[in-house]
Structures are given as structure tokens and as C-alpha cells.
Amino acid sequence: MKPDVILCHYGEIGLKGKNRSYFEKKLQENLRKTIKRSLPDSFISVVRLYGRIIIRLNEQGQNEISTITAILKNVCGLVYFAPAIQTKQEMGAITQLAVEMMSVGDYKTFRVTSRRTDKNFPVGSQKMNEDVGAAILKTVGKAVNLGKPDKTCFIDVVDGKAFIYSEKIQGQGGLPVGVSGKAVSLLSGGIDSPVSSFYMMKRGAVATFVHFHSVPYTNKSSIEKVREMIEALQSFQQRATLYLIELAPIQKVIMTETEAKYRVILYRRFMVRIAEAIAYKIRANALITGDSLGQVASQTLENMSVIEEAISIPLLRPLIGFDKLEIINKAKEINTYDISILPDQDCCSLFTPKHPATKAKLLNVLTEEKKLNVEELVKTALDSAVIETFD
Numbered sequence: 001m002k003p004d005v006i007l008c009h010y011g012e013i014g015l016k017g018k019n020r021s022y023f024e025k026k027l028q029e030n031l032r033k034t035i036k037r038s039l040p041d042s043f044i045s046v047v048r049l050y051g052r053i054i055i056r057l058n059e060q061g062q063n064e065i066s067t068i069t070a071i072l073k074n075v076c077g078l079v080y081f082a083p084a085i086q087t088k089q090e091m092g093a094i095t096q097l098a099v100e101m102m103s104v105g106d107y108k109t110f111r112v113t114s115r116r117t118d119k120n121f122p123v124g125s126q127k128m129n130e131d132v133g134a135a136i137l138k139t140v141g142k143a144v145n146l147g148k149p150d151k152t153c154f155i156d157v158v159d160g161k162a163f164i165y166s167e168k169i170q171g172q173g174g175l176p177v178g179v180s181g182k183a184v185s186l187l188s189g190g191i192d193s194p195v196s197s198f199y200m201m202k203r204g205a206v207a208t209f210v211h212f213h214s215v216p217y218t219n220k221s222s223i224e225k226v227r228e229m230i231e232a233l234q235s236f237q238q239r240a241t242l243y244l245i246e247l248a249p250i251q252k253v254i255m256t257e258t259e260a261k262y263r264v265i266l267y268r269r270f271m272v273r274i275a276e277a278i279a280y281k282i283r284a285n286a287l288i289t290g291d292s293l294g295q296v297a298s299q300t301l302e303n304m305s306v307i308e309e310a311i312s313i314p315l316l317r318p319l320i321g322f323d324k325l326e327i328i329n330k331a332k333e334i335n336t337y338d339i340s341i342l343p344d345q346d347c348c349s350l351f352t353p354k355h356p357a358t359k360a361k362l363l364n365v366l367t368e369e370k371k372l373n374v375e376e377l378v379k380t381a382l383d384s385a386v387i388e389t390f391d
Contacts, residue, residue, distance in 0.1 A: 003084055009051070035055070039067060051158070072171065077173075095135045103140050107149075111149040186271060189229075207288065212271055236334070242388045247271070258369075269365070
């Protein structure tokens with residue numbers, strides 16, 4: 001028995017009140033685009049029903065169900081989804097299909113779980129559970145276990161239709177990418193920044209990426225890593241733009257004109273200024289970094305405050321309270337970890353002083369910054385930016 005539809009269930013979207021339709025339409029659009037990217041000829045339609053989105057599969061899609069389910073696991077906004085078989089909203093048809101489905105597989109115990117959102121159907125959920133369960137028990141001969149069954153027969157009665165399935169597949173949850181505006185993500189070659197980008201995608205933001213490098217003083221390995229990271233993150237966000245910014249000219253001036261212990265903070269202030277300028281250009285509303293409190297010298301409360309003072313738009317830090325192991329585990333889950341640990345030459349580590357300030361005072365940093373032509377350095381960096389698109 002091959003599933004002919006996939007039932008897609010969301011969670012938080014259902015609480016959006018009058019704006020719910022907007023969120024549902026964006027999730028519907030993202031589902032369609034995601035499947036079309038890999039298997040364009042595998043589905044007939046993606047339609048909305050009450051509290052659900054239904055993907056109707058053609059024959060190719062039914063044969064490629066494992067590939068489709070792997071793709072759908074990465075769609076933000078889905079709490080869970082289920083390959084299912086649609087049948088008539090009639091007890092005889094529902095019972096027959098349920099018995100056929102539960103006749104397959106090696107298991108010992110079962111239960112029936114029904115949901116009836118269509119109140120025009122005369123049989124209530126509890127009655128459906130009892131009648132279908134009795135038919136399965138009589139035909140298949142498995143034991144009933146209402147607590148922790150080996151297999152569950154799920155029945156959804158909705159909008160004049162009935163759907164039968166036996167498996168729920170966990171999704172990403174959150175909100176559909178695209179409902180929360182744009183943000184500019186500062187993407188290094190490390191572990192943290194792609195994870196922070198993922199978490200903001202999961203909250204519905206579209207990320208545009210900025211990578212700072214020090215070529216020709218370093219090799220191009222960090223650039224290649226960032227490109228691979230973005231390709232991995234495209235599992236969650238289909239289209240992306242990358243700005244490659246040469247930081248070395250700014251670093252050279254900072255090294256020769258300012259006190260060594262403030263270099264890293266000054267680097268970071270220039271980075272967020274440049275990223276902010278890009279945000280204004282593309283009409284983004286915030287910046288994203290992979291900062292985790294206390295992880296490195298620039299990520300103390302004092303230093304983060306001094307760095308953020310350089311800009312006027314919000315600087316989002318999704319990982320601020322995460323420890324390193326939590327970040328690593330999520331990086332492995334979203335397939336960026338193996339890319340992140342490849343060797344590279346990071347732009348900041350190349351010019352890092354031996355004893356960077358960990359509790360910098362804003363007044364001291366501003367005094368050092370007065371030695372620099374900030375506007376000219378930012379403008380030069382932006383004028384030399386290389387822009388790449390991923391689709």
C-alpha cells in the first residue's frame with residue numbers, strides 16, 4: 001500500500017489569529033518549492049485544508065516517498081508530517097483501509113487514534129477508535145495497548161475526507177522561512193555562525209550572508225568553506241546571497257594606528273558597520289552573529305556591548321546562552337559541522353594580539369577609533385565587495 005498524500009501539520013502557525021492565512025500560504029509555498037527543487041514531477045498539488053496542508057502525490061512521488069520525507073524534514077514551520085492514504089469519509093471504507101494497513105508489518109501491540117475536525121461526519125472519535133480497533137483485533141489478531149503500542153493506526157477526518165496513516169515524522173517546527181523579514185548573517189568559517197543562521201531561519205527570517213576574509217594574506221579556504229555551508233543551509237532556505245568582504249586593508253590600518261589589545265574589538269566594530277550598510281541596502285532589519293557568552297575575548301558582556309554600540313539596528317545572538325556542546329550537536333544535525341572543522345585561515349585569528357582586552361571600556365575604544373578614517377574604510381570595503389547568489 002503506497003501513500004498517495006502527505007499530511008503536513010503545523011503548530012505555532014495555528015495561534016496566529018487573523019494573520020494565520022498569511023503564515024499558512026507561506027508554508028504552502030515553501031513546501032511546493034522545496035519538493036519542486038529536488039523532485040519537480042513527483043506531486044500533483046499542495047493544498048490547504050483545515051489545520052493541515054495536503055501534498056497530493058502522483059505515481060512517481062509514491063515511488064519516491066523516502067526521498068520526499070527526507071526533504072520535508074528540513075522545512076521550517078512543520079511540526080510533523082505523515083505519509084497517508086486518502087479514502088471516502090465513510091465508516092466502511094475507513095475500516096477496510098485501516099485493517100489493510102495494520103495487516104502489514106512486524107509488531108505485537110496497537111491502538112487506534114482518531115481525530116474528527118469535520119463535525120458533519122456522524123461518528124465521533126471515540127466510537128471510531130472502538131469500531132476500527134475491534135475490526136483490526138478480529139482480523140489481524142494483535143493485542144491492544146493504549147499506553148505504548150508498537151504501532152498506531154491514525155485516522156484524520158477533515159473537510160469531507162478521511163486519511164489513514166501509521167507514522168508521524170518529526171519536522172523542524174518554528175515558522176516558515178520568509179514570514180519574519182530579512183536579516184544579515186555574519187558567517188565565518190567556524191561552527192557557531194551557521195547554527196545561529198539556522199535558528200533565525202527557523203523563526204521565519206530570510207538570511208543574507210556576509211563573510212569577511214583576509215586574502216591575499218590568508219588563503220581562500222574560509223571562502224570555500226562558507227560557500228559549502230550556504231549550500232548545506234539551502235536545505236532550509238532555498239535562495240541565498242553571499243557578500244565577500246576583504247577585511248585585510250582595514251586590519252592593516254588598525255594594526256599600525258591603534259593599541260594592540262583593542263584590535264579584535266575594532267575589527268568587530270567594522271564588521272558590524274559593514275554588515276549594517278548591507279542591511280540598509282537590501283532592506284534587512286537586523287544582523288545575526290554566532291556569539292555565545294564568554295566563549296572568546298570578544299564575547300564578554302562588556303565587549304559585546306562596545307561592539308554593538310557601533311550600529312543602530314538590532315544585533316541578534318541566537319546562541320548567546322548555548323554551551324559549545326549544544327552548538328556542536330546542532331551543527332551536526334544540520335550538516336554544517338563537518339564543513340566547519342575543515343582547516344582554514346580565519347581573518348581575525350591571523351591578526352589577533354596575544355592579550356586582547358576582555359572588558360573594554362567604550363571611551364577607550366572610541367579614543368582609538370578616532371585615529372581611523374572610519375567612513376572611508378567602510379566605503380572602500382563595500383565598494384570592493386564580491387556578491388554571489390545561490391539558487
